[in-house]
């Protein structure tokens with residue numbers, strides 16, 4: 613019998629087996645869905661990226677501290693954009709607790725977090741420009757993350773109806789995050805690419 617969301621939410625030992633059942637719905641770009649209470653596995657992954665020379669050690673320390681606030685974690689770095697690598701998605705206990713039922717959980721995981729892994733693996737195809745390894749370094753990390761979040765929240769909102777979610781407060785919560793990223797402006801001087809992307 614496959615593990616159900618509510619069982620996984622209740623019982624810690626069922627969380628990883630439940631996540632395995634979702635891999636069939638995840639796009640190619642997802643390396644794994646990893647239950648990570650305490651963020652130990654994502655920290656190990658960060659160390660691995662540092663060793664590979666893909667993550668600046670100082671930035672890596674900051675990323676580790678930042679993660680403790682999150683529900684889910686996909687590591688987004690300029691050095692990972694459009695490299696065709698697959699990316700793990702880390703899920704905290706809060707990531708289960710905060711979601712009312714499976715549709716909300718799938719919305720967050722597959723319509724938002726997996727959208728990040730697609731952007732990272734394939735490059736970021738906005739209407740006007742493609743961000744890949746040739747131009748990503750013209751973006752500050754904040755700009756890169758902001759673009760990725762705008763796109764993921766838009767995608768998540770666009771698929772709420774498909775997930776059977778009509779909860780206005782969830783929609784509002786997502787829209788609030790989206791507006792936050794949409795209104796973010798960066799201090800000057802801005803690169804040409806940052807200007808092109810509306811910062």
Ligand SMILES: [Zn+2]
Nearest residue numbers: 724728761764
């Ligand atoms: Zn996100």
